[in-house]
Amino acid sequence: MSEAVLTVRGFGKSYGAVRALEDVSLEVRRGEVLGLVGDNGAGKTTLVKCIAGVLEPDTGEIAVDGTVRDVHTAEAARALGIEVVHQSLSLIDTLDVTQNFFLNRELVYENWLGRRLRWLNRRAMYRQTGEVLDELGVAADPQRLAAYLSGGQRQMIAVARAMKWGRHIVIMDEPAAALGVRQAQQILDFVRLLASRGIAVILISHNMQHVLAVTDRIVVLRAGRKVGDLVTSKTSGREIVTLITGSELAVPGEEVGV
Amino acid sequence: MSERTESAPGPASGLLEGSRRWALVRLRRSFRVLGLVLALAVIWVFFAIRSEYFFTSDNILNILLQASNIGIVAAGLTVVVITAEIDLSVGSLEALAGAIAAIVIIREGVPVAIGIPAGLAVSVLAGAISGVLTAKLKVVSFVSTLAMLGIAQGTAFLLTNGQSVYGFPESYRAIGTSKIIGIPTPAVIALGVFIALHLMLTRTKLGLKMFAVGGNAEAAAYAGIKVGRIKLYALMLSGLTAGIGGLILSSRLDAGNGLFGAGDLLGAVAAVVIGGTSLFGGVGSIWGTATGVLIIVTIANGMVLLNVPDFWQQIVVGWIIIAAVMLDQLAKSARLPGFLR
Numbered sequence: 216m217s218e219a220v221l222t223v224r225g226f227g228k229s230y231g232a233v234r235a236l237e238d239v240s241l242e243v244r245r246g247e248v249l250g251l252v253g254d255n256g257a258g259k260t261t262l263v264k265c266i267a268g269v270l271e272p273d274t275g276e277i278a279v280d281g282t283v284r285d286v287h288t289a290e291a292a293r294a295l296g297i298e299v300v301h302q303s304l305s306l307i308d309t310l311d312v313t314q315n316f317f318l319n320r321e322l323v324y325e326n327w328l329g330r331r332l333r334w335l336n337r338r339a340m341y342r343q344t345g346e347v348l349d350e351l352g353v354a355a356d357p358q359r360l361a362a363y364l365s366g367g368q369r370q371m372i373a374v375a376r377a378m379k380w381g382r383h384i385v386i387m388d389e390p391a392a393a394l395g396v397r398q399a400q401q402i403l404d405f406v407r408l409l410a411s412r413g414i415a416v417i418l419i420s421h422n423m424q425h426v427l428a429v430t431d432r433i434v435v436l437r438a439g440r441k442v443g444d445l446v447t448s449k450t451s452g453r454e455i456v457t458l459i460t461g462s463e464l465a466v467p468g469e470e471v472g473v
Numbered sequence: 474m475s476e477r478t479e480s481a482p483g484p485a486s487g488l489l490e491g492s493r494r495w496a497l498v499r500l501r502r503s504f505r506v507l508g509l510v511l512a513l514a515v516i517w518v519f520f521a522i523r524s525e526y527f528f529t530s531d532n533i534l535n536i537l538l539q540a541s542n543i544g545i546v547a548a549g550l551t552v553v554v555i556t557a558e559i560d561l562s563v564g565s566l567e568a569l570a571g572a573i574a575a576i577v578i579i580r581e582g583v584p585v586a587i588g589i590p591a592g593l594a595v596s597v598l599a600g601a602i603s604g605v606l607t608a609k610l611k612v613v614s615f616v617s618t619l620a621m622l623g624i625a626q627g628t629a630f631l632l633t634n635g636q637s638v639y640g641f642p643e644s645y646r647a648i649g650t651s652k653i654i655g656i657p658t659p660a661v662i663a664l665g666v667f668i669a670l671h672l673m674l675t676r677t678k679l680g681l682k683m684f685a686v687g688g689n690a691e692a693a694a695y696a697g698i699k700v701g702r703i704k705l706y707a708l709m710l711s712g713l714t715a716g717i718g719g720l721i722l723s724s725r726l727d728a729g730n731g732l733f734g735a736g737d738l739l740g741a742v743a744a745v746v747i748g749g750t751s752l753f754g755g756v757g758s759i760w761g762t763a764t765g766v767l768i769i770v771t772i773a774n775g776m777v778l779l780n781v782p783d784f785w786q787q788i789v790v791g792w793i794i795i796a797a798v799m800l801d802q803l804a805k806s807a808r809l810p811g812f813l814r
Contacts, residue, residue, distance in 0.1 A: 269695060290697035301695055309688035309755035310681075318685060318696040321678050333678035 218281060220245045220415045221266070221297075221384050224440075226275035228439075235261040237439045238273065243384065243415040248406055250426040250447065251419045253436035254459055259419050260302065262436070263386050266417075267299040268292035279383065296382030302389050305373040308362040313337075313344040315361055318374050351375050351405070360432055367398045374405055385409055386417040391425060403429050423452045437461055491503055509764045516768060520775035527778055531535060533765060536767070536774050538725075541663035542718050544766040546734075547741040548663075548670050549714025551762045553707045555674070557687040558614035560711040562603060563741055565625035567719030567734025570596040572629035574720055575638040575729025578645060585645045586777030593716040599625050600712020607708065610700030614708065622738075630731035639728035639737060659721045668806070672757040687754030688799025740769050743790050747795040769793070 219242035225253050228236040229449040236258045244251045253259050264270040266277065268289045277286050279295050286292045292299075306315045322343075323329050329336070342356040353371045355364060364372065370390060377385045388405070391399035406429045409416050427434060427447060435443035435458040443458040486699050521528040546563050553560045570592040578588035599621055606617035651658045674680035685693040686703045694700050718737070747765035750757025772793075773786045
């Protein structure tokens with residue numbers, strides 16, 4: 216196995232008296248898909264936001280490619296090639312698909328005046344967005360306002376955007392929630408496609424079948440702590456659910472998760 | 474664009490429905506643009522029939538002159554509203570900029586070329602103070618600019634001792650009273666401001682960030698946009714345009730006074746909402762606002778010509794605001810975002 220592209224060491228985060236994360240460490244390697252599972256409130260989304268620079272952890276550090284990095288802003292995370300598909304709210308309704316696609320990394324005309332005024336090269340952005348969506352087989356007009364996309368299309372575009380810009384690490388927070396079977400499968404295919412391109416993927420999901428199907432390794436969080444780090448091929452849904460809930464009793468066999 | 478097909482049973486039908494709805498939206502969008510211009514035309518025809526003086530070149534130039542002042546102020550306000558904030562201090566900042574110019578130029582005898590930037594600098598600074606309060610200290614702009622409304626007007630009164638400071642030099646008076654190829658200079662300045670702000674909003678990274686911040690501040694922050702800083706810029710810009718408006722006004726009236734411009738807030742907000750800029754943020758346009766200003770000013774002008782008592786103007790403008798906001802609410806509930814983007 217190659218070296219870790221992302222290393223999280225000793226992350227801790229409290230909201231007042233609530234300890235959302237406590238001494239969580241994990242690593243992801245190039246081309247590896249890591250599943251991140253846990254019950255509601257286990258700290259998954261907090262962990263992701265800390266990695267993405269949206270939240271600042273109280274303790275702990277991040278290393279990218281073995282070098283400790285300062286990731287205290289979303290911009291810093293993006294600059295390091297870390298891209299996140301945030302749960303359900305990553306698109307801006309009042310902007311069109313292309314504007315969302317290039318949000319805060321717009322192309323400007325590469326001449327003296329263009330760089331000075333940061334003059335948008337809209338034609339190039341519409342064209343590139345169309346190309347990427349075509350390549351991934353996502354059906355959406357680059358000029359359509361996000362408000363008029365279906366839930367599935369929105370999710371596909373958020374994922375496609377992460378795929379275009381995530382150079383090292385792509386984190387997906389419940390990317391397939393609320394999607395139809397076929398679109399969920401398409402998202403899972405994207406996850407494998409990313410891994411095959413050598414990108415490290417962290418997938419958060421409540422759907423145990425999805426997690427078992429596409430991940431190489433699974434990290435389990437419970438009440439802000441890491442309680443399991445398993446190789447997917449050597450575990451079972453039963454074992455994972457036991458770790459998630461902390462008890463054997465609640466396990467109704469292999470068909471858990473929604 | 475292309476109709477790429479998707480064979481999933483559920484989502485595919487949603488997609489089809491989506492594209493049909495989109496066609497409808499485009500139609501309604503252009504209807505709204507058309508509707509505004511049409512409304513303006515109807516108002517013009519109405520007053521032209523009722524008053525023979527209305528459609529004379531003198532009166533039309535007069536409308537342009539009135540509209541340019543409030544238009545410049547409303548253009549800056551549009552930018553603030555697009556970022557989902559409000560600037561209630563625009564009228565007071567007009568008064569403050571005019572008062573500063575009057576004090577510096579008339580009382581202190583400083584050259585016009587220095588007095589003008591001084592007036593603008595003070596109004597931008599006032600916008601920056603509201604902006605910092607809103608961006609850094611998370612005071613909603615409704616409160617920070619309301620406070621600035623009081624501070625700026627009080628300062629203007631204090632500087633002028635509550636009176637008019639008059640007697641600007643000819644070079645300063647020329648700003649508001651001269652003409653460029655037959656068109657009042659203020660109207661030319663207003664056109665310049667409209668074009669500059671329209672291009673800033675629609676063609677530059679900064680403008681796109683403003684729409685993004687107003688559309689969904691959280692998603693914008695996730696994308697690494699510094700939301701507070703963008704709102705600060707918007708409020709500073711509004712300070713600048715209010716300052717420009719205030720200087721033009723003081724030039725036309727040949728005086729600085731704590732009252733000049735103080736009543737422009739109502740008209741500016743009306744113009745912005747009539748123009749289709751959403752008070753929820755993320756949607757809006759300069760040209761919509763420009764049309765809105767012409768509607769407001771034309772109605773005011775026509776009512777004067779028809780000898781309607783002054784007070785009715787404010788009442789009518791107030792009702793127009795309510796109607797425009799209701800339209801915006803309806804549009805929102807139908808998931809229909811403004812127009813002219």
